[in-house]
Amino acid sequence: MMGRIFAAVFRREVRLAWRRRGQLLQPLMFYALVMLLFPLGAGADLALLGQAAPSLLWVAALLAVLLAQGPLFSADLEEGGIELWVTSGVSLSWLALAKLIAHAMIVSLPLILVSPILAGWLGVSGEALGVLAISMALGMPVLCWVGALGAALTLGLPRGGILLALIVLPLYIPVLMFGAGAVHAAMEGRPAGGALVLLAGLLCLGASLAPLATAAALRISQE
Amino acid sequence: MFHRYAALSSPRHFYAVAGAWLPWLSVLTVLGFAAGLYWGLVVAPPDYQQGEAYRIIYVHVPSAWLSLMAYTVMAGAGLVALVWHVKLAEIAVYECAVLGAWFTALALATGMLWGKPMWGTWWQWGDARLLSELILLFLYIGVLGLHNAIADPRKAARVASVLALAGIVNIPIIHYSVEWWNTLHQGATVTRFDKPAAHSSMLWPLLFMGGMFILYFSTVLLARIRVRVLEQEADRQWAEEVRNG
Amino acid sequence: MAEFLAMGGYAFYVWSAYALVAIVLIGNATVPWWRHRRLKNKGAGRGRAR
Numbered sequence: 001m002m003g004r005i006f007a008a009v010f011r012r013e014v015r016l017a018w019r020r021r022g023q024l025l026q027p028l029m030f031y032a033l034v035m036l037l038f039p040l041g042a043g044a045d046l047a048l049l050g051q052a053a054p055s056l057l058w059v060a061a062l063l064a065v066l067l068a069q070g071p072l073f074s075a076d077l078e079e080g081g082i083e084l085w086v087t088s089g090v091s092l093s094w095l096a097l098a099k100l101i102a103h104a105m106i107v108s109l110p111l112i113l114v115s116p117i118l119a120g121w122l123g124v125s126g127e128a129l130g131v132l133a134i135s136m137a138l139g140m141p142v143l144c145w146v147g148a149l150g151a152a153l154t155l156g157l158p159r160g161g162i163l164l165a166l167i168v169l170p171l172y173i174p175v176l177m178f179g180a181g182a183v184h185a186a187m188e189g190r191p192a193g194g195a196l197v198l199l200a201g202l203l204c205l206g207a208s209l210a211p212l213a214t215a216a217a218l219r220i221s222q223e
Numbered sequence: 224m225f226h227r228y229a230a231l232s233s234p235r236h237f238y239a240v241a242g243a244w245l246p247w248l249s250v251l252t253v254l255g256f257a258a259g260l261y262w263g264l265v266v267a268p269p270d271y272q273q274g275e276a277y278r279i280i281y282v283h284v285p286s287a288w289l290s291l292m293a294y295t296v297m298a299g300a301g302l303v304a305l306v307w308h309v310k311l312a313e314i315a316v317y318e319c320a321v322l323g324a325w326f327t328a329l330a331l332a333t334g335m336l337w338g339k340p341m342w343g344t345w346w347q348w349g350d351a352r353l354l355s356e357l358i359l360l361f362l363y364i365g366v367l368g369l370h371n372a373i374a375d376p377r378k379a380a381r382v383a384s385v386l387a388l389a390g391i392v393n394i395p396i397i398h399y400s401v402e403w404w405n406t407l408h409q410g411a412t413v414t415r416f417d418k419p420a421a422h423s424s425m426l427w428p429l430l431f432m433g434g435m436f437i438l439y440f441s442t443v444l445l446a447r448i449r450v451r452v453l454e455q456e457a458d459r460q461w462a463e464e465v466r467n468g
Numbered sequence: 469m470a471e472f473l474a475m476g477g478y479a480f481y482v483w484s485a486y487a488l489v490a491i492v493l494i495g496n497a498t499v500p501w502w503r504h505r506r507l508k509n510k511g512a513g514r515g516r517a518r
Binding site: 260264265269275279282283332333336339439442446449450454465466 | 472477486492
Binding site: 173 | 365
């Protein structure tokens with residue numbers, strides 16, 4: 001029963017995302033554009049760009065994820081889907097977990113896939129590209145989930161966008177530090193495993209706590 | 224025993240009990256601060272390395288302690304507000320956020336005023352404590368901003384409580400990540416100075432000032448919750464009697 | 469006394485730190501006090517209308 005509900009929510013999210021695939025491309029385009037703007041602003045000095053590349057890639061990806069959070073629950077709110085969730089009697093955390101996992105995959109996968117290409121633009125090469133992809137695969141879902149919590153907390157508020165950024169960005173700091181730190185380490189030939197393990201730890205913590213917190217926020221929004 | 228606490232959590236009783244306690248607590252706080260300032264500024268010896276400048280420690284470190292303590296109290300009140308819907312706890316969340324944000328701002332400002340003569344610069348990216356404190360300030364601003372954006376005070380308090388709890392999980396992680404980042408970029412930092420070695424003639428006044436800051440926090444928090452209670456319960460008869468009497 | 473005020477040449481830093489703390493702490497403590505007074509002054513006639 002629980003498994004079927006989980007699968008149903010998951011499938012619905014993926015199907016909806018596929019129908020709005022144009023919207024799905026927007027964070028990706030944003031990511032690519034920001035990575036284009038930096039060299040144009042800083043000059044074509046490859047050494048300088050290479051130095052800054054890990055933080056640039058991570059900050060731009062982080063902002064792209066943040067942009068994708070705004071509409072996360074707003075359609076559900078308008079259609080009354082959240083009210084249905086709350087009154088359905090099914091564990092709200094369980095529903096939230098299904099939605100969050102689907103959301104994390106839908107938003108992060110394109111960003112993870114495209115980031116090695118963008119990193120190549122900035123002169124990152126070799127092992128660091130692999131570390132970048134792994135760090136993003138571990139870190140992006142956490143960013144998505146923290147962002148989803150922020151979206152649930154600011155649900156239905158006027159001018160919720162800037163507030164969402166204000167709430168969520170400080171919570172993004174550890175992921176940014178470990179993620180960019182891992183890529184930095186790989187570029188300088190130091191072992192990146194430590195930072196990746198820490199990111200994996202955050203991923204576990206996020207997966208266990210984010211659904212609970214998001215469910216609490218959604219329930220309050222319907223009171 | 225439990226009944227006494229339950230009675231205290233009713234706004235009306237809280238108002239009366241807090242009103243009886245506040246004058247004593249206020250007098251104690253003022254006297255305590257006078258003693259602590261005298262101890263820290265006059266009695267405590269100057270530091271052998273930093274001279275008199277180290278005396279900023281007596282307001283900087285207690286502010287930093289209280290910035291964390293206020294966040295912890297806020298998250299605790301948030302948990303109570305979410306689970307038991309206690310009105311006093313809901314009010315405490317917001318008031319803790321206001322006071323905590325101010326303590327954080329003070330810790331930052333005094334830290335910079337201490338850093339300038341010691342490091343030669345107002346801001347040092349290499350100092351993990353200042354950096355954590357800055358992030359903490361943003362966490363507080365997020366809670367306050369979210370609370371202010373919601374018109375209904377009871378709903379605002381519960382939404383802010385969820386964020387406060389998310390923050391309390393994150394604070395140790397943020398602190399650790401900042402320290403980790405710091406060791407990674409150690410090469411880039413200018414000379415680091417350590418807080419003065421804990422000699423007892425300097426440590427005792429510091430602990431005493433810390434205690435006084437806690438007393439101040441408790442007193443002012445109590446006073447602020449008491450006023451909010453009166454504001455939010457304005458329609459009730461007891462509040463009307465209080466205002467008229 | 470002058471020596472005490474000079475704080476070994478660090479007067480500006482030490483005293484501005486203490487002044488900032490004093491202003492903020494006193495400010496935060498007086499806010500509830502005058503709010504309370506304002507509430508009481510409004511007194512009758514407001515309660516139920518609100």
